[in-house]
Amino acid sequence: MDIKKVGIIGTGTMGVGMAQVCAQAGIPTVAVKATPGTPERAQAGLEKSLARMVERGKMEAAEKDAIVGRIAFTTDEGAVADCDLVIESIIEDLDTKKALFKRLEGVCTPDALLTTNTSTLSVTSMMAVCEHRQRVAGLHFFNPAPAMALVEIIHAFETSESTVRALEAFCKEIGKDPVIVQDTTGFIVNRLLTPYLLSAVRLLERGTGDIEGIDHAMMSGAGHPMGPFALADYIGLDVVNAMAQNIYNDARTDHHNPPHTLTRLVELGYLGRKTGKGFYDYSSKPPTANPALKHPIS
Ligand code: CAA
Numbered sequence: 001m002d003i004k005k006v007g008i009i010g011t012g013t014m015g016v017g018m019a020q021v022c023a024q025a026g027i028p029t030v031a032v033k034a035t036p037g038t039p040e041r042a043q044a045g046l047e048k049s050l051a052r053m054v055e056r057g058k059m060e061a062a063e064k065d066a067i068v069g070r071i072a073f074t075t076d077e078g079a080v081a082d083c084d085l086v087i088e089s090i091i092e093d094l095d096t097k098k099a100l101f102k103r104l105e106g107v108c109t110p111d112a113l114l115t116t117n118t119s120t121l122s123v124t125s126m127m128a129v130c131e132h133r134q135r136v137a138g139l140h141f142f143n144p145a146p147a148m149a150l151v152e153i154i155h156a157f158e159t160s161e162s163t164v165r166a167l168e169a170f171c172k173e174i175g176k177d178p179v180i181v182q183d184t185t186g187f188i189v190n191r192l193l194t195p196y197l198l199s200a201v202r203l204l205e206r207g208t209g210d211i212e213g214i215d216h217a218m219m220s221g222a223g224h225p226m227g228p229f230a231l232a233d234y235i236g237l238d239v240v241n242a243m244a245q246n247i248y249n250d251a252r253t254d255h256h257n258p259p260h261t262l263t264r265l266v267e268l269g270y271l272g273r274k275t276g277k278g279f280y281d282y283s284s285k286p287p288t289a290n291p292a293l294k295h296p297i298s
Helices: 013-024 040-055 061-070 094-107 123-127 161-173 189-206 211-222 228-235 237-251 260-267
Strands: 006-009 029-032 071-074 085-088 113-116 136-141 150-155 177-182
Touching: 006 013, 013 029, 013 040, 013 061, 013 071, 013 136, 040 061, 040 071, 061 071, 085 094, 094 113, 094 123, 113 161, 123 136, 136 161, 150 161, 161 177, 189 211, 189 228, 189 237, 189 260, 211 228, 228 237, 237 260
Parallel strands: 006 029, 006 085, 029 071, 085 113, 113 136, 150 177
Antiparallel strands: 136 150
């Protein structure tokens, strides 16, 4: 199946990032804002990030304009009616996603591929509300979508082989490096990454090292581009906490249970880079450890 037009539902960081990737590969893309309001902020954010790449000499101005020109930002879900592939990237709430899949079946043609970018929710549960289940799958991009090569293609219970093959071909066409995964909570990357991030928090709680020390060790000793605390802040502590909770609810294994310090930071509204404070305080350059963590939080 040839994917000539892509619809993205949700214009948050991942939605806009995936739209950029598709448009950059020359594919006309519709980006639908899923929550109330206009999509202008999302479009302005994309243009700003592309303008920075032009300034840094990583992209020609003409390419930037071409990418922006290939993305139609809208608030109309019906605009994905003629898309061959839809990727939803709305709030990580199963009931909201199921309702969206039901609506998409009414909007899209019966052979359009309907996919979810969920991190830890069940693709099979979304498939269950659909009539044409063979075309439902997961398509899990990583943040930042334009820079991270991997896409997990999630094979849910009734996903057809032709759907998986079409998604695999699509990923390669947009320059990504796909892996096929069975529908297990957290798939591969988040199933392994989440307990790693939680283990770093537990080391901090035990006093094994401080935030900067643990990050430095994993960058310098294990070759990671970011240490676990910088990465957790980058992903968003609410997202990490929700991923841990979802995997824990499914697996009931202690190492997936979110540690006290993480849940307290989320409760306090310290969600990482997006709120200016998480494990680090981003008001200083370079960021320093969040002073709230100088003493154990209880
Ligand atoms: N748009 C386009 N390109 C971008 C970009 C963006 N938003 N952000 C970074 N890039 C590109 C840069 O242009 C650059 O490309 P070239 O090498 O071709 O020049 C490359 O990425 C590296 O970027 P920078 O030089 O600006 O910065 P860096 O070297 O510090 O890398 C990073 C930044 C890519 C974020 C790197 O630190 C990294 O890989 N961090 C780990 C990120 C990670 O693990 N993400 C997965 C999170 S888990 C997840 O997403 C799953 C989930 O479900 C929650």
